Amino acid sequence: MPKKTITLLPETERILSQMGEQIKNARLRRNIPQDLVAERAGISRATVISIEKGSPSVAVGCYAAVLHALNKLDKDLLLVAKDDELGRKLQDLDLTVAKRVR
Amino acid sequence: MPKKTITLLPETERILSQMGEQIKNARLRRNIPQDLVAERAGISRATVISIEKGSPSVAVGCYAAVLHALNKLDKDLLLVAKDDELGRKLQDLDLTVAKRVR
């Protein structure tokens, strides 16, 4: 039973909005209509619109598909949680390469 | 009526998987159990598990909430579609700052 709706901090919502805007700009630069992106991504145009608004409730797979339709921009997803500086510092304080938390 | 299920290219699926792994590693480095992340993110532990596996069907908002629970790692989402080199090159060829495609 999905939660009534996903509740996010305003800060996080803004981040998603901005990401959506960036996706939209990437599309505009390529001069591809939402129609086409939707078709290439295998989703509906309505969902593309939601994505460009940064809707939190849209599946990450839809985001990925749209990004891929924009000339393999989906590879950008690999940047998420990649360069984890804080994480590495924390790890240095307690050098355990654990498979799970303790 | 949601599509039967999101169908992605194997390449895109791999990207999501890897992203999930990176998120998991970020959590392990911080030594936070899935339980706690779920609580902080306001979602269920089952969903956290799905996210760490890179499940395409999970809402992007859940991903964002988990990232935020990991010391504001949600800012990494701003890297997506940001440094759009190809897009800018394409734009250079046809310098129009359009609000929509034509």
Add this chain to the structure above:
DNA sequence: CGTTTGTGTTTATTATTATTGACATAAGGA
């Protein structure tokens, strides 16, 4: 200015998701 068409809303419908809880497994400390 007129026309084309890309964009954004809305609504109803149905398939799918996120949840809960219980259980099995295994990691790692004592």
Add this chain to the structure above:
DNA sequence: TCCTTATGTCAATAATAATAAACACAAACG
């Protein structure tokens, strides 16, 4: 080793998401 507990899986259910279609609006072009 033993024991705690983090992790993963599974099933059933409730609530949402993604869709299609029609509409209005506005941007860009001739």
